[in-house]
Amino acid sequence: MTKQVIWTKSVLEAFIKEGNLNPRQEYIIRTRAKGYTIIKQASELNLSVDQVNKDIAELKKRYDATQIHSQILPPRKKNKKDLIKK
Secondary structure: OOOOOOOOHHHHHHHHHHOOOOHHHHHHHHHHHHOOOHHHHHHHHOOOHHHHHHHHHHHHHHHHHHHOOOOOOOOOOOOHHHHHOO
16 A cells, blocks of 8 residues: 555545544554554554554555545555456
8 A cells, every 4th residue: 555655744644534543553554654564563563464464455445435535635556456457
């Protein structure tokens, strides 16, 4: 997700506010924007890597749902795999 959106301070704050993120989701999105690895996030949150990946997948869904109604949030860029699908 960090490569699908350019995370400026205003975009990050808008998503946190408009998406009604809980503290764990907010930590994950802030640290992903800073460049933390999923392993580092999992270690600091005392979670499994799989759980952090599930949280990131939920954040992507929430971002897409929030972006539709937002004046600030840009659409997520599709990844290479999505562009190839027909």
